[in-house]
Amino acid sequence: MPDASRTKVNITVDGRSVEAAPGELLITAAERAGTYIPRFCYHPRMEPVGMCRMCLVEVDGPRGATLQPACYLKVADGMNVTTTSDKVKKAQDGVLEFLLANHPLDCPVCDKGGECPLQDQTLAHGSGETRFAEEKRHFVKPVEIGELVLLDRERCIQCARCTRFASEVAGEAQIAFAGRGDLIEVAPSPTQPFDSFFSGNTVQICPVGALTAKPYRFSARPWDLEQVESTCTTCAVGCRVAVQSSGNRLTRVLGVDSEPVNHGWLCDKGRFTLDSVDGHEHDTDVLSAQSRITQPLVRRGGELTPVSWGVALAEAARLLHEAGDASAIGAIGGATLTNEGAFAWERFLRGAIGTENLDAQFGDGLDPVLLQTLPLATIDEAAAASVVLTLTGDLREELPVLFLRLREGFAHQGHALVELSSGPSALRPLARHVLSVRPGEAPTLARALVSGRLPVGTLVGESELADARALIGDGTGVVIVVGRANLAEDQRIVDEAVSILAHGLPGATFLVALRRANVRGALDMGLGPRLRPGRGFDPVASGRDTPAQLRAMVSGTQRVTIVLGGCLLGNVVDQELASAALASSKVIAVTGHGGATLAHADVVLPASVQHERTGTVTNLEGRVTAVAPKVGAPGSAWPDVAIAAELALAWGQDLGLGSVELCAQAIEETTGYAALSVLQDQAFDGVVMGREVTPVARHAMDPMAFPGIRSTKTAGLAESTGATTLLDASTTATTRGAAKDDVHLDKVDVPLADAYALRLVLVRRLYDRGIAMQGSPALGALISTTSLSVHPRDLDHLGLASGARVKVRARAGDFEIGVVTDETVLRGTCVAPFGTLDETGADVVARMIDASSPVTQLRLETQ
Amino acid sequence: MATLDAPRIVSSRRDMADSFTWVRYLETGGYNALRKALSMFPEDVAAQVDAASLLGRGGAGFPAGRKWSMLRRSAISYLVVNGDESEPATFKDHYLVERDPHQLVEGVIIAAYALQVTQAFIFLRGEFALGLERVQQALNDAYAHGALGSKIFGSDFSLDVVVHPGAGAYICGEETSLLESLEGKRGFPRIKPPFFPAVTGLYGEPTVVNNVETMSNLPWIINNGGAAFAALGAGRSTGTRLFALAGNVKNPGVFELEMVKNTFRDIIFDPALGGGLAEGRSLKAFIPGGVSAPWFGPDQLDTPLGQDEVGALGSMLGSGSIVVMDDASCVVRATWRITKFFSRESCGQCTPCREGSGWIERVMYRLEHGGGRMEDLDLLLDLCDNIAPGLSWPPQQTTICVLGPSIPSSVHSALSMFRDDFVAHVNHGGCPHA
Amino acid sequence: MSHFRTDIRQRAEELVALYPRKRSAMLPLLHLAQEHDGYLSDEGIAEVAALTDTTPADVRGTASFYDMFHLEPVGQYVVGVCTNIACLLAGGEELLEHASRTLDCAVGATSSDEMFTLEETECLADCNLAPCVQVNHRYVRTTTPASFDAMIADLRDGRLDHEVPSHGTLIRVKRQGGLRVAKDEIAAERAQALAARTARADAAAAAAAAQEKK
Numbered sequence A: 001m002p003d004a005s006r007t008k009v010n011i012t013v014d015g016r017s018v019e020a021a022p023g024e025l026l027i028t029a030a031e032r033a034g035t036y037i038p039r040f041c042y043h044p045r046m047e048p049v050g051m052c053r054m055c056l057v058e059v060d061g062p063r064g065a066t067l068q069p070a071c072y073l074k075v076a077d078g079m080n081v082t083t084t085s086d087k088v089k090k091a092q093d094g095v096l097e098f099l100l101a102n103h104p105l106d107c108p109v110c111d112k113g114g115e116c117p118l119q120d121q122t123l124a125h126g127s128g129e130t131r132f133a134e135e136k137r138h139f140v141k142p143v144e145i146g147e148l149v150l151l152d153r154e155r156c157i158q159c160a161r162c163t164r165f166a167s168e169v170a171g172e173a174q175i176a177f178a179g180r181g182d183l184i185e186v187a188p189s190p191t192q193p194f195d196s197f198f199s200g201n202t203v204q205i206c207p208v209g210a211l212t213a214k215p216y217r218f219s220a221r222p223w224d225l226e227q228v229e230s231t232c233t234t235c236a237v238g239c240r241v242a243v244q245s246s247g248n249r250l251t252r253v254l255g256v257d258s259e260p261v262n263h264g265w266l267c268d269k270g271r272f273t274l275d276s277v278d279g280h281e282h283d284t285d286v287l288s289a290q291s292r293i294t295q296p297l298v299r300r301g302g303e304l305t306p307v308s309w310g311v312a313l314a315e316a317a318r319l320l321h322e323a324g325d326a327s328a329i330g331a332i333g334g335a336t337l338t339n340e341g342a343f344a345w346e347r348f349l350r351g352a353i354g355t356e357n358l359d360a361q362f363g364d365g366l367d368p369v370l371l372q373t374l375p376l377a378t379i380d381e382a383a384a385a386s387v388v389l390t391l392t393g394d395l396r397e398e399l400p401v402l403f404l405r406l407r408e409g410f411a412h413q414g415h416a417l418v419e420l421s422s423g424p425s426a427l428r429p430l431a432r433h434v435l436s437v438r439p440g441e442a443p444t445l446a447r448a449l450v451s452g453r454l455p456v457g458t459l460v461g462e463s464e465l466a467d468a469r470a471l472i473g474d475g476t477g478v479v480i481v482v483g484r485a486n487l488a489e490d491q492r493i494v495d496e497a498v499s500i501l502a503h504g505l506p507g508a509t510f511l512v513a514l515r516r517a518n519v520r521g522a523l524d525m526g527l528g529p530r531l532r533p534g535r536g537f538d539p540v541a542s543g544r545d546t547p548a549q550l551r552a553m554v555s556g557t558q559r560v561t562i563v564l565g566g567c568l569l570g571n572v573v574d575q576e577l578a579s580a581a582l583a584s585s586k587v588i589a590v591t592g593h594g595g596a597t598l599a600h601a602d603v604v605l606p607a608s609v610q611h612e613r614t615g616t617v618t619n620l621e622g623r624v625t626a627v628a629p630k631v632g633a634p635g636s637a638w639p640d641v642a643i644a645a646e647l648a649l650a651w652g653q654d655l656g657l658g659s660v661e662l663c664a665q666a667i668e669e670t671t672g673y674a675a676l677s678v679l680q681d682q683a684f685d686g687v688v689m690g691r692e693v694t695p696v697a698r699h700a701m702d703p704m705a706f707p708g709i710r711s712t713k714t715a716g717l718a719e720s721t722g723a724t725t726l727l728d729a730s731t732t733a734t735t736r737g738a739a740k741d742d743v744h745l746d747k748v749d750v751p752l753a754d755a756y757a758l759r760l761v762l763v764r765r766l767y768d769r770g771i772a773m774q775g776s777p778a779l780g781a782l783i784s785t786t787s788l789s790v791h792p793r794d795l796d797h798l799g800l801a802s803g804a805r806v807k808v809r810a811r812a813g814d815f816e817i818g819v820v821t822d823e824t825v826l827r828g829t830c831v832a833p834f835g836t837l838d839e840t841g842a843d844v845v846a847r848m849i850d851a852s853s854p855v856t857q858l859r860l861e862t863q
Numbered sequence B: 001m002a003t004l005d006a007p008r009i010v011s012s013r014r015d016m017a018d019s020f021t022w023v024r025y026l027e028t029g030g031y032n033a034l035r036k037a038l039s040m041f042p043e044d045v046a047a048q049v050d051a052a053s054l055l056g057r058g059g060a061g062f063p064a065g066r067k068w069s070m071l072r073r074s075a076i077s078y079l080v081v082n083g084d085e086s087e088p089a090t091f092k093d094h095y096l097v098e099r100d101p102h103q104l105v106e107g108v109i110i111a112a113y114a115l116q117v118t119q120a121f122i123f124l125r126g127e128f129a130l131g132l133e134r135v136q137q138a139l140n141d142a143y144a145h146g147a148l149g150s151k152i153f154g155s156d157f158s159l160d161v162v163v164h165p166g167a168g169a170y171i172c173g174e175e176t177s178l179l180e181s182l183e184g185k186r187g188f189p190r191i192k193p194p195f196f197p198a199v200t201g202l203y204g205e206p207t208v209v210n211n212v213e214t215m216s217n218l219p220w221i222i223n224n225g226g227a228a229f230a231a232l233g234a235g236r237s238t239g240t241r242l243f244a245l246a247g248n249v250k251n252p253g254v255f256e257l258e259m260v261k262n263t264f265r266d267i268i269f270d271p272a273l274g275g276g277l278a279e280g281r282s283l284k285a286f287i288p289g290g291v292s293a294p295w296f297g298p299d300q301l302d303t304p305l306g307q308d309e310v311g312a313l314g315s316m317l318g319s320g321s322i323v324v325m326d327d328a329s330c331v332v333r334a335t336w337r338i339t340k341f342f343s344r345e346s347c348g349q350c351t352p353c354r355e356g357s358g359w360i361e362r363v364m365y366r367l368e369h370g371g372g373r374m375e376d377l378d379l380l381l382d383l384c385d386n387i388a389p390g391l392s393w394p395p396q397q398t399t400i401c402v403l404g405p406s407i408p409s410s411v412h413s414a415l416s417m418f419r420d421d422f423v424a425h426v427n428h429g430g431c432p433h434a
Numbered sequence C: 001m002s003h004f005r006t007d008i009r010q011r012a013e014e015l016v017a018l019y020p021r022k023r024s025a026m027l028p029l030l031h032l033a034q035e036h037d038g039y040l041s042d043e044g045i046a047e048v049a050a051l052t053d054t055t056p057a058d059v060r061g062t063a064s065f066y067d068m069f070h071l072e073p074v075g076q077y078v079v080g081v082c083t084n085i086a087c088l089l090a091g092g093e094e095l096l097e098h099a100s101r102t103l104d105c106a107v108g109a110t111s112s113d114e115m116f117t118l119e120e121t122e123c124l125a126d127c128n129l130a131p132c133v134q135v136n137h138r139y140v141r142t143t144t145p146a147s148f149d150a151m152i153a154d155l156r157d158g159r160l161d162h163e164v165p166s167h168g169t170l171i172r173v174k175r176q177g178g179l180r181v182a183k184d185e186i187a188a189e190r191a192q193a194l195a196a197r198t199a200r201a202d203a204a205a206a207a208a209a210a211q212e213k214k
Ligand SMILES: Cc1cc2nc3c(=O)[nH]c(=O)nc-3n(C[C@H](O)[C@H](O)[C@H](O)COP(=O)(O)O)c2cc1C
Pocket: B055, B056, B057, B058, B059, B060, B061, B062, B064, B082, B083, B084, B085, B086, B087, B170, B171, B172, B173, B174, B175, B176, B209, B210, B211, B212, B214, B401, B402, B403
């Protein structure tokens, strides 16, 4: 038990006095004091196990000095440690010799060669010749243990980093030690491969070449790699990454150990979809994205035809002029832009053209004015909160590394999780209380949580509610994670529930689990109706959000629509409306990737994408970090900022925002938003807007813990950027930050439950048909297929069997689909994944949704 | 001549064919001790065990009373009985679980009462299929007669005992590994500190782990008093102990002997005990306390069978097993087989034990079967030194548990005592006897 | 859907209920799965994983730590011959070689009629009757080549059926009895007893202190 009353203890390391925190591990205390103790199994982000015995040092004790593992031993006041004695040296040399005894001598053909901790240790300390004259241990050389990972058991040094990651961090022991003694091996089950969303992390932390990633294998040698530190923009967590390339070809993304964000971890989507970026022509054996748009296109005679930038911009400008009224122009999207790109487009569209019809969300988010009024929590605060309430989708599917960060608290620190939910959730087994709600009922339950009065007809019991309320209190210290658990449920239902919680639990703070990459930054830059750059808000303005724009397109009031990045068709839940809208409006698409939207585009302006561009982004907690280019964009794709600026020029106005730096400067000068300071200090963990900026020095990254990552910057922003919620006062005199009273939510009436129907819970999958997945040869094969999950008893009730195909009666007509039973599905509901196709390649999900109703009810019948 | 007049404390029913039955147990005084214990305060029961100065019979020889009172004021959650008995040539617990399961069960209930735990587990090695059945039957009988379960014999004390089958892994005898195994995991010993399960044991809660024989002594101690037990033996080694004698003796078996009053010579040569070696053979070496212990030679035959007496000469009484090797046996072969055992049984957690055991075994194999080199002898010692630095006794260790540092015991002993035999193997290109 | 027969499934659930935490039932459950299938089949492993809230990889990894669990099918009789130190000195290796010839299968392999699997074991704790032999973990106490062959013949002809059940069956005595009162009631009892003990200790200490003063 560390003595809580003391804040420091003193130990002696090799005769030097060292200060350490009580309960700190000896290995870290010594390291901070400049004494690096060799190690293999120790990893700073996992519990120590003291298995490899490389870190043995001499520690004085009652029975004289004994060899103790520094990675496991906690410091105690007065501890006397020797790390350099002959005895220590002999023990460490002995361990290294033992590790090498059975280790193959295949460094020249090993992926890890050149960045291998074992190799480095051997060069530094090894004896150079072997005394091991026996036959080495033999296993079949690399075996595929999952879709993305190969295992070479001969190289394994049994450090248990991978198995510990799987069970301790990811919470899915899909790989485990098997066997005993020197035949011990890492093994998956033959019936269940290693198909975790986090498998790449095990490759990254393997201290030898035992685990290798299929997409990276043999693609480069470490010494040929160049690296920049950047931010992953695959989702809104914004993990810090080291992006590496060999020449102008992206080869690898590794997780950087960012204390406030990702602790070194990444999800496989963020790690491995880098091949969706690569649009260059390469040798045929190289995975290469097919989906990149590399030159401007204009529709001529019904066909999209390559043209020069000049021609394309002129054509786009002409369309905008022809629209006539500014209110006939709108823009949808923006979450894939950098803050600078978003700002430039906002300035062009709102500032120059004068339209208020802007929306970075696709009707699948939350009310942006409501968001502005929520007291925000950081990821760290949520991870440290003793009570967390979630009203969101399955975080493992939507924001994987946020899932890891939160899971740690529930799994290892005794934090309590209360789920308010109608959908599946990977955190559920760790939840203290699950308050189940049927689709449409979230506001009812939110009100009950706040008031303690439980209306009849909910699925929650009185005592359950009372227990949950006792944990939550008035919300003080509670972090509420809000997002969209069910895309078939009207956004306004969730908005209402969130608003009830915000009013009723005044002590609580919120973490907004919006999924799309820089959606937060785009909203902060004003890409929403009534919003203004710098988290501003104009109470008198009015404009259309995405659903309204789509309706206006169909009705002909919005005649020209700019689609900013992303794939509109793949993201809007009401696919029918989206298709009709695109067909009825002129469309200018600004995108780096192809997609179904392009079939309706009149002008296509090719943009650079992640790992090709510079700028800043803002993650879901409001943290502004820099993104950096590692490779050039293919063909003649341009950065978003340049496209906005050039289109503005072609249209007739010079925005004065011709470069990312100019944009960043303008953002910071006019709104106080820390774009420029972050951009100029690229390699740091960024700053959270709305918070005071305290410089945090990052620990130097230990190559033993993060092999393969070249040095990263360890210090960043040293001074405060001052107030951070200034507004762009130049737009209108009324602009200000939104207050609670500014939130005006429409009430929706949820229809009564139909006893013969199941309510649809439409969920997100990590491996959906999004652009990154579709464009990635490495991950594309993993895209989920559609199926309908139903509780076994509901299926029984309907007289149906699992695995059967059933007829679904939906508003758009009848269709067939395979059903599977799942005990975790709420009775009276069915779960389907959005953005997937069924095994016949049909998008039946789109046909299920009843866009005319706030919830979708489906009737299932035998064929 | 051996001193054989001490009472049989744990093997009093050894000559009865039905010693394992409820009826026989009751007829021979069974469960009187439990009734007596239940009439005492729990702490007074513990005090008797403390007074008996009963040393643990599992191998480490830690006083049971001290272990029980380590956390005097806080509650112990679980009692776990160690019946994994896998130390080669140790077979005394085998005798106790198969032949006297009720005595074990009564001991467990008494200990549980003294410790005030309501849940106990008896971990038996899985290969004891018959023993598992006999202990389960003994528990069923005890439940049926009110000696176990709720309100035992009408007292306020309730207890549940579960027999837990192991599944074949020597390391699960090591108490922290046993707990991991009991938690349903791979038997990886836990890293110390904490040094005692009494602090963090099963499910992280305070737990007492004691050996089967340790438990089996309790009915006698309660019936006769701790002082009577302490009056037997000498010094720290009180009472009697079961010794398992094996190897090249005429009459191998389990013998209950008063501690310290007898010597190795007595147990090996007394006609009532080991009966000596085969005609015409002489003693080459013997292992005094399980294959983890350093070896003794004929010069140590007169050492008394006492914990400290053996410890003073650089070995241990350990698990109470004595293996006799006569002059016809090959010490290189014996050593190789012991290293093979450790190599198969290393749990594989720590590098020095996992890799060292395999490496040493392979070198020993070559020496015995051909292909040995003179430099192998120094290599062996150096590899041993890398597992147990200094090759001293008790060993220092580079490993998590003491299985690793047990590997050098036989290698180091054999090499120091019989280096010529090793040299002969090298020169001959294998075993000269084979 | 349970892979286990109804009676085995019921015993499995009883086992899980015996322990404070589900996972503790792992080893007994694996023995039971082996009783059901003769070895640990993928289906058996999956069922144990479900019963203990673990994963198949975890169960498999755990099982593979222990020698008594077989992840591949074995014969009806697993014959183990010990060659560890006491048995080595008594001719264990020679008996093992003999067994291999009699059964016509290599050590570690299964005879062609799938009746016997031969194993070299570590010490089986029956060293006074060395070399020691077990069949399906029952001691058969046969120490010479001739008695070994006779024992195999007995097994083949079913004369040992009552002593040696098929591979996997470990404990044939069903557990009977247990606590009849709820665990929390017991916990309350125990807390009371401990409080009483503490009070007695305090009183004794106070008395001793008073004595000292006098
Ligand atoms: C490798 C190893 C194997 C052990 N095997 C056993 C065993 O089979 N049975 C046993 O009772 N103790 C064994 N022990 C000792 C136990 O760790 C523990 O000390 C003992 O069970 C405590 O009981 P006791 O105090 O009653 O002796 C072993 C220790 C080690 C290091």
